[in-house]
Amino acid sequence: MKTLGLYAAFAMFAMQVLAQGSFDxxxxxxxxxxxxxxxxxxxxxxxxxxxxxxxxxxxxxxxxxxxxxxxxxxxxxxxxxxxxxxxxxxxxxxxxxxxxxxxxxxxxxxxxxxxxxxxxxxxxxxxxxxxxxxxxxxxxxxxxxxxxxxxxxxxxxxxxxxxxxxxxxxxxxxxxxxxxxxxxxxxxxxxxxxxxxxxxxxxxxxxxxxxxxxxxxxxxxxxxTTGAYTMIAFRTMRIGGALTLILMGVPLFILWRREATRKRSTHPRGAQPAKLAS
Missing domain, CATH: 3.40.30.10 (Glutaredoxin)
Incomplete structure (x- = not known):
């Protein structure tokens, strides 16, 4: 779940950067x-x-x-x-x-x-x-x-x-x-x-x-918004940074899904761990 939360944070931040970088x-x-x-x-x-x-x-x-x-x-x-x-x-x-x-x-x-x-x-x-x-x-x-x-x-x-x-x-x-x-x-x-x-x-x-x-x-x-002439390159860098975050987040999400699937297959719902022999 921690990994999913991290991915969600990445996605939300990326969306915010893209929104801020939208053109006037x-x-x-x-x-x-x-x-x-x-x-x-x-x-x-x-x-x-x-x-x-x-x-x-x-x-x-x-x-x-x-x-x-x-x-x-x-x-x-x-x-x-x-x-x-x-x-x-x-x-x-x-x-x-x-x-x-x-x-x-x-x-x-x-x-x-x-x-x-x-x-x-x-x-x-x-x-x-x-x-x-x-x-x-x-x-x-x-x-x-x-x-x-x-x-x-x-x-x-x-x-x-x-x-x-x-x-x-x-x-x-x-x-x-x-x-x-x-x-x-x-x-x-x-x-x-x-x-x-x-x-x-x-x-x-x-x-x-x-x-x-x-x-x-x-x-x-x-x-x-500022009355200034700015470089689009700066905005492009911000958008590129957001895309980088998304690309970083996707592998983390995939890893999280694989890990969750592995745990479910190892410990099916309702199954009890085997008792150790005394």
């Missing part, structure tokens, strides 16, 4: 649906960091690809990590914005304004050595309709978390060709300069990338 339903609302090869429309209206009205197509000159980031300027965590990661890549890259490509950050929060965009631009342009390329790394704001249209066209799925008063969104940067075609998705919060340069080189030649990098991004997801 909000994860389905945060995703990137790749639209490689699609062309983003040019007439989306925004406002640049200087308060000027601009159109999305105006940023493309037909010669240089564009690195696009969707973020928001009062983001408490992930946007900063994405922008920091891109800033580090630009700092290490051989070519800076303006040389052979441009960078564009668009806020997903329609409540943000040009003043906030300008402050963010100054921070990040200054963070890259040999900066001074303000016209080639711009920060825009816009109305909800234009923001949602751009997000939908590039496959950026996000939502506003009312409980936490913040936006939940995926982490990636997007490489667009000089003709506004989606050439590559770079996932996560860190972008090696060599990968960025290769992606920009392919985009400038009109090449369309693959979806391999998407696997890396799937390791990160938003947890609405």
């Amino acid at each position: 339903p909000n994860l389905e609302r945060i995703n990137i649906s790749e639209h490689l090869g699609n062309t983003v429309t040019s007439d989306l209206a925004f406002t640049d960091q200087d308060g000027h009205a601009v159109s999305f197509g105006d940023y493309f000159d037909g010669e240089r690809p564009v690195v696009l980031i969707l973020a928001y300027y009062e983001c408490p965590m992930l946007c900063t990590q994405v922008l920091n990661g891109l800033s580090s890549a630009l700092d290490e890259a051989k070519w800076k914005p303006g040389d052979s490509y441009r960078v564009l950050t668009v806020s997903i929060d329609p409540e943000e304004n040009a003043t906030m965009a300008k402050a963010k631009q100054q921070t990040y342009v200054a963070a890259v050595k040999d900066g001074g390329f303000h016209q080639d790394w711009q920060f825009w704001t816009g109305k909800d309709e234009a923001i949602k249209s751009l997000a939908e066209q590039i496959g950026f799925q996000y939502f506003y978390d009312e409980k936490r008063d913040e936006y939940a969104h995926p982490a990636a940067v997007y490489i667009l060709s000089p003709e506004r075609k989606i050439s590559r998705y770079l996932y996560g919060i860190s972008y090696p300069a060599s990968h960025l340069e290769m992606a920009l080189g392919d985009a400038s030649e009109g090449k369309i990338g693959s979806t391999i990098d998407r696997i890396i991004w799937r390791c990160f997801h938003y947890d609405s």
Whole structure:
């Protein structure tokens, strides 16, 4: 009976771990649906960091690809990590914005304004050595309709978390060709300069990338209970641990059944042990 109790304890603990490791339903609302090869429309209206009205197509000159980031300027965590990661890549890259490509950050929060965009631009342009390329790394704001249209066209799925008063969104940067075609998705919060340069080189030649990098991004997801982006790998380890416990428990249960069967066959119910001869 002790063995059966141990197995039951294992099973109950495993079920609890699995329950705790179940995915937040909000994860389905945060995703990137790749639209490689699609062309983003040019007439989306925004406002640049200087308060000027601009159109999305105006940023493309037909010669240089564009690195696009969707973020928001009062983001408490992930946007900063994405922008920091891109800033580090630009700092290490051989070519800076303006040389052979441009960078564009668009806020997903329609409540943000040009003043906030300008402050963010100054921070990040200054963070890259040999900066001074303000016209080639711009920060825009816009109305909800234009923001949602751009997000939908590039496959950026996000939502506003009312409980936490913040936006939940995926982490990636997007490489667009000089003709506004989606050439590559770079996932996560860190972008090696060599990968960025290769992606920009392919985009400038009109090449369309693959979806391999998407696997890396799937390791990160938003947890609405904490407002944090955690690694699915950790949850996978918890689930794996629970399965290990189950696998350990099953042999114990089998051993218990065998032992119980052996005892019943040795001492049938109602039988009395033989008396020793005097």
